[in-house]
Amino acid sequence: MGDTQDWTAAPGTAERARSVLAAAWSCTVTADGAREEYVGAHTVTDDGAVRLTVPDDGALLAAAICAPRQEPSAVLEFADAAPVPVRDRIRARLWLAGWFAPTEGSLLFRPTRVVLRQSCGAVVVDPGEFTAARPDPLVGAEPRLLTHLADAHPDAVERLTRLVRPESLHAATRVAPLAVDRHGLTLRIERTRAHGDVRLPFHAPADDVAQLTERMRVLLTQASAAACPRALQRQRADGDR
Structure with a gap:
C-alpha cells in the first residue's frame, strides 16, 4: 500500500457516538419493564440530550413522572445501519442510560451512561466527552x-x-x-x-x-x-x- 495507509486517523469514540445519535431516525426505549419503538419521534440537543415526543396517555410518560430524578430510569438504543446494502449491515449500536424529565409536550432524556458497540467491541464513553463532542460534519x-x-x-x-x-x-x-x-x-x-x-x-x-x-x-x-x-x-x- 502507499503512504495513504500510514495515517489511520479516525473519529474518536465520543464523536462516533454523537454521529450515530445524530443520524438515527428511530430508537428503542426500555423503561419500567416495557420496551417500545419510536420512529421519527426524537430530536437531539447540542449537548447530546434526547427530546422524545410521546403520547400524553402513554406508559412511558407515566414512568418518567414517577421515576426518581437523576437516577437511571430508562435505556435508549440506537442502531447505525449502512446506507449501502451489505452483509451485517448494522455498523454500530449506541445505548444511553439515564433519566427522563417531563417538559412541555415531550420528554427530555439526559444520559448518565453511554456505551458504543462497533465491530471491534463495546466501549463505555465518558459522559463529559459525549456532551462536548460534535457529530461528524458529513x-x-x-x-x-x-x-x-x-x-x-x-x-x-x-x-x-x-x-x-x-x-x-x-x-x-x-x-x-x-x-x-x-x-x-x-x-x-x-x-x-x-x-x-x-x-x-x-x-x-x-x-x-x-x-x-x-x-x-x-x-x-x-x-x-x-x-x-x-x-x-x-x-x-x-x-x-
Whole structure:
C-alpha cells in the first residue's frame, strides 16, 4: 500500500457516538419493564440530550413522572445501519442510560451512561466527552454520498481497491463502500462466508462535501498511480513462470 495507509486517523469514540445519535431516525426505549419503538419521534440537543415526543396517555410518560430524578430510569438504543446494502449491515449500536424529565409536550432524556458497540467491541464513553463532542460534519450527507458512489461509480470503487493490500482482497466476491466520515472512507470486502473492512484515510480531514470531493479525487489519483507497480509485478511474475 502507499503512504495513504500510514495515517489511520479516525473519529474518536465520543464523536462516533454523537454521529450515530445524530443520524438515527428511530430508537428503542426500555423503561419500567416495557420496551417500545419510536420512529421519527426524537430530536437531539447540542449537548447530546434526547427530546422524545410521546403520547400524553402513554406508559412511558407515566414512568418518567414517577421515576426518581437523576437516577437511571430508562435505556435508549440506537442502531447505525449502512446506507449501502451489505452483509451485517448494522455498523454500530449506541445505548444511553439515564433519566427522563417531563417538559412541555415531550420528554427530555439526559444520559448518565453511554456505551458504543462497533465491530471491534463495546466501549463505555465518558459522559463529559459525549456532551462536548460534535457529530461528524458529513453525517447528514453520508447516505446520499455512499449510495451515489456505489450505484453511479462502481468503476471508482474498483479503482480504490488498488490501495488495499492484495491479501485483504483474497477470495473477495464483492467490494462496497461501507462508511465515510471527515477522516476517511471505509470499504466492505465480502467473501463467500465472511467479510472484512478496510479503511482508506484522507490526507487531511474533510469538513464539508466540497472538501470530501477533493479528498476522494486524491484517493483515486493515488489508486491510479498504485496500479502501475502492481501491473509491473504481475508482468514479472508471468515472466518467471
